[in-house]
Amino acid sequence: MALHNWWLFVVAVFLLSATPGPNMLHVLSRSVELGYRRSVAAMAGCLTALLCLLAASVAGLSTLLHAMPGLFTILRYAGAAYLLYLGYRAWRAPVEVAAAVEGTHGLSAPHVPARTVFRTGFTISISNPKAILFAAAFLPQFIDAGRPQLPQFAILVATFAVIEGLWYNIYALGGRSIAASLTRAPVKRLFNRLTGTVFAGFGLALLANR
Structure with a gap:
């Protein structure tokens, strides 16, 4: 893989990762709800799911999707349904006690097991059809077929993980800043409903795309 191809990949992934999507919104909302430290799960x-998809790309994900064109449609509907469910859950989330991050006005974040936080992030990410397309169609474009492919995949996946992780942290830190403003129930309710609306919007957009 030529150096200029790697730089093109870096710029493309940096911009793609920066764009708000289900993963970034989930990290932001988890940071608001649980605090930055606990949002790491x-x-x-999210990142583990994406790395699984990229590993599947190495194993021939694009070939599988071409051989079974209906599979992507099933995944698209499943991903949209899950995003709509998250939107409904965020809209209906209770706000009697405001959630806060560590060190904010003495309030404590609700107890959610780390494995539950991890599992929800993984499910959102693994069911995102755009992430599947990224792994199956976008990543292979930067592979030089005339050179050993596995080292190139390793470099691209590692690069992606660093950039994606950087943006996760930026969004999570933003969530920690927002949390200080959400100590009153009406403001918290508004945030929940805005978050729910955006999640539902992502789900409807997936259903509308062909």
Whole structure:
């Protein structure tokens, strides 16, 4: 893989990762709800799912999708349904006691097991059809077929993980800043409903795309 191809990949992934999507919104909302430190499990879940998809790309994900064109449609509907479910859950989330991050006005974040936080992040990420397309169609474009492919995949996947993780942390830190403003129930309710609306919007957009 030529150096200029790697730089093109870096720029493309940096811009793609920066764009708000289900993963970034989930990390942001988890940071608001649980605090930055505990949102790390959500980041880990999202990133682990993406790395699984990239590993599947190495194993021939694009070939599988071409051989079974209906599979992507099934995944698209499943991903959209899950995003709509998250939107409904965020819209209906209770706000009697405001959630806060560590060190904010003495309030404590609700107890959610780390494995649950990880699992939700993983499910959101693994069911995102755009992430599947990224792994199956976008990543292979930067592979030089005339050179050993496995080292190239390793470099690209490692590069992706670093950039994606960087943006997760940026969004999570933003969530920690937002949390200080959400100590009153009406403001918290508004945030929950905005978050729910955006999640539902992502789900409807997936259903509308062909």
